[in-house]
Amino acid sequence: MIPKGLLNPWLFFGAAVLLLAGVLNNDYYLTLINFIGIYTLLVVGLNLLMGYGGQISLGHAAFFGIGAYSSGILTATCGVNPWLALLAGLVICGITAFLIGVPSLKLRGYYLAMATLGFGIIVYIFLNEAEPLTGGPSGLAGIPNLSLGGLELNTPKRLFLLIWPLLGVILGLSANLVDSRTGRALRALHESEAAAQSLGVNTARVKIMIFVWSALYASLAGSLYAHTMNFIAPSSFGFMFSIKLVTMVVLGGMASIWGSLLGAAVLTVLPEILTMFHDYEVIIFGAILMVVMIFLPRGLVRGILDLWEFRRYKKEGGSIPT
Amino acid sequence: MLLELQEITLAFGGLQALDRVSFAVPSGTVQAVIGPNGAGKTTLFNLITGFLAPQSGRVVFQGHEIQGRPPFEVARLGISRTFQLVQLFDHMSVLENVMVGRHRLSRAGLLAGAVRLPWTRQEDKSIREHALEDLAFVGLADRAHQPAAALPLGLKRLLEIARALAAEPTLLLLDEPASGLDAVETERLQEMILALRERGLTILLVEHDMGLTMEVADRIAVLNYGQLIATGTPREVQKNPEVIAAYLGTDWQT
Ligand SMILES: Nc1ncnc2c1ncn2[C@@H]1O[C@H](COP(=O)(O)OP(=O)(O)O)[C@@H](O)[C@H]1O
Ligand SMILES: [Mg+2]
Numbered sequence: 001m002i003p004k005g006l007l008n009p010w011l012f013f014g015a016a017v018l019l020l021a022g023v024l025n026n027d028y029y030l031t032l033i034n035f036i037g038i039y040t041l042l043v044v045g046l047n048l049l050m051g052y053g054g055q056i057s058l059g060h061a062a063f064f065g066i067g068a069y070s071s072g073i074l075t076a077t078c079g080v081n082p083w084l085a086l087l088a089g090l091v092i093c094g095i096t097a098f099l100i101g102v103p104s105l106k107l108r109g110y111y112l113a114m115a116t117l118g119f120g121i122i123v124y125i126f127l128n129e130a131e132p133l134t135g136g137p138s139g140l141a142g143i144p145n146l147s148l149g150g151l152e153l154n155t156p157k158r159l160f161l162l163i164w165p166l167l168g169v170i171l172g173l174s175a176n177l178v179d180s181r182t183g184r185a186l187r188a189l190h191e192s193e194a195a196a197q198s199l200g201v202n203t204a205r206v207k208i209m210i211f212v213w214s215a216l217y218a219s220l221a222g223s224l225y226a227h228t229m230n231f232i233a234p235s236s237f238g239f240m241f242s243i244k245l246v247t248m249v250v251l252g253g254m255a256s257i258w259g260s261l262l263g264a265a266v267l268t269v270l271p272e273i274l275t276m277f278h279d280y281e282v283i284i285f286g287a288i289l290m291v292v293m294i295f296l297p298r299g300l301v302r303g304i305l306d307l308w309e310f311r312r313y314k315k316e317g318g319s320i321p322t
Numbered sequence: 323m324l325l326e327l328q329e330i331t332l333a334f335g336g337l338q339a340l341d342r343v344s345f346a347v348p349s350g351t352v353q354a355v356i357g358p359n360g361a362g363k364t365t366l367f368n369l370i371t372g373f374l375a376p377q378s379g380r381v382v383f384q385g386h387e388i389q390g391r392p393p394f395e396v397a398r399l400g401i402s403r404t405f406q407l408v409q410l411f412d413h414m415s416v417l418e419n420v421m422v423g424r425h426r427l428s429r430a431g432l433l434a435g436a437v438r439l440p441w442t443r444q445e446d447k448s449i450r451e452h453a454l455e456d457l458a459f460v461g462l463a464d465r466a467h468q469p470a471a472a473l474p475l476g477l478k479r480l481l482e483i484a485r486a487l488a489a490e491p492t493l494l495l496l497d498e499p500a501s502g503l504d505a506v507e508t509e510r511l512q513e514m515i516l517a518l519r520e521r522g523l524t525i526l527l528v529e530h531d532m533g534l535t536m537e538v539a540d541r542i543a544v545l546n547y548g549q550l551i552a553t554g555t556p557r558e559v560q561k562n563p564e565v566i567a568a569y570l571g572t573d574w575q576t
Binding site: 173174176177180181182183184185187188191192194195196197198199200201202203209210213255 | 371372373392393394397398402403405409410411412413414418419421422423425426428429430431432434435436437438442445446449485486488489
């Protein structure tokens with residue numbers, strides 16, 4: 001019998017991070033893992049909105065871009081302290097998300113999906129066109145490294161030691177949130193907006209809050225990305241990347257914190273090992289989305305847990321919903 | 323009067339769903355609303371709970387006009403309801419469903435919940451304990467950790483009642499709570515309604531099961547094609563010739 005405490009995923013996470021920090025010195029792998037961490041941040045945020053709240057954003061790459069460009073422009077062009085720039089990105093993203101969320105989330109249905117789709121396209125065009133500010137299609141170079149306590153984070157290992165513990169904290173906050181009063185209200189309105197309202201949940205307000213909250217994750221990820229790459233270009237923040245993020249959420253599992261990590265990891269590693277991925281990226285994401293939605297509509301992690309749970313409850317005499 | 327409806331009128335296009343309906347619900351009573359399918363009973367509930375606004379007329383709760391307010395505000399005033407078509411949070415556990423019921427009585431916001439401040443931990447613990455009590459009241463305590471979707475229909479109705487009760491309402495609206503319940507469950511529902519009235523709760527009940535309605539209702543209002551055709555004690559209503567006439571040739575179930 002394994003003690004229950006050992007099955008705690010947080011212990012696994014912590015142990016894995018410590019282990020990797022100790023034994024892994026290959027810069028290529030560390031960089032890849034850092035990207036997984038950054039994408040997981042994005043995917044967890046999007047999952048809170050989409051998987052838990054049932055609200056679809058097709059423009060999440062735009063918030064990622066706003067974070068990245070806020071950090072990039074403020075540090076490389078204006079010489080602002082990177083941490084201050086990161087904060088500024090959060091503020092800008094939060095306000096932008098609020099302004100988009102208020103009109104589109106008060107209405108029911110797919111207004112948010114459409115609004116974010118349009119917003120994503122506008123941001124993408126802006127990044128390309130506002131050359132004096134953003135550097136245009138050729139990108140923005142010379143973004144400095146982050147420093148922590150006088151130590152410049154200029155190697156993949158050092159970045160790893162920032163990104164992954166930070167990710168651990170964000171995952172923890174997210175898991176807490178899901179299991180809190182607001183998280184329950186969020187999951188409730190996803191399943192029945194009327195019932196949630198009939199219990200006193202201001203559903204429009206909860207949806208706006210979670211939309212802003214998920215945009216903040218994206219902004220943070222964008223800032224980390226900018227300082228990891230030291231160079232950013234609009235092509236990283238287009239519609240295709242928004243779709244990739246949605247695919248990561250769906251593959252890993254809607255409404256699953258750990259599934260987000262899995263989805264981000266799989267879709268970051270796959271293109272690295274399968275070179276054909278680059279040529280057929282759009283088709284492959286489309287196929288993954290379709291297959292998962294049809295066969296495991298709640299994603300890999302939840303889908304398998306569901307099968308197991310419902311089998312158990314069936315034994316206890318419940319009925320299985322379709 | 324806890325709740326007063328004054329001249330409530332609402333039409334859907336050309337269909338007069340409610341036509342100048344007025345009646346009052348005194349505190350601490352069980353008031354039933356009966357009538358054939360399509361009479362406007364659920365519409366009436368939607369008007370009281372803010373899901374619809376009347377075209378004219380007033381809904382007065384504890385002396386305040388509440389018509390036209392959004393549902394979540396009405397809920398926060400202490401009006402809870404169940405739905406004719408059960409509306410559970412299917413993928414949440416039975417216990418979590420009831421915990422959402424305590425939303426209006428708790429405070430933790432997004433940030434406080436994410437950081438899990440000590441006071442929110444306390445609050446959550448109390449939410450959980452109260453929710454378990456409400457589950458025990460409807461006899462579902464042993465199912466607390468199952469997904470709500472796994473319950474059979476009868477138990478789903480009971481869960482919806484527990485969830486509504488978790489909000490500690492002053493007024494509880496039950497829309498056909500006995501439909502889909504077997505005889506034993508209906509018996510249990512009857513006991514529950516009477517126990518709740520004993521506690522001082524005011525209940526507005528829409529129900530097709532006449533046996534149950536006659537047992538628990540202090541007064542009955544009869545709707546027919548959007549019009550209130552009678553109000554009175556169960557005995558009075560049963561003898562009312564207009565009521566008897568209205569039910570001939572309808573799909574009324576007894
Ligand atoms: N949202 C709506 N839009 C149009 N017609 C509606 C709507 N809700 C109810 N109705 C109609 O209003 C009438 C009353 O319906 P309802 O209140 O559900 O009746 P009851 O609950 O008494 O069976 C019915 O004819 C129904 O078809
Ligand atoms: Mg009805």
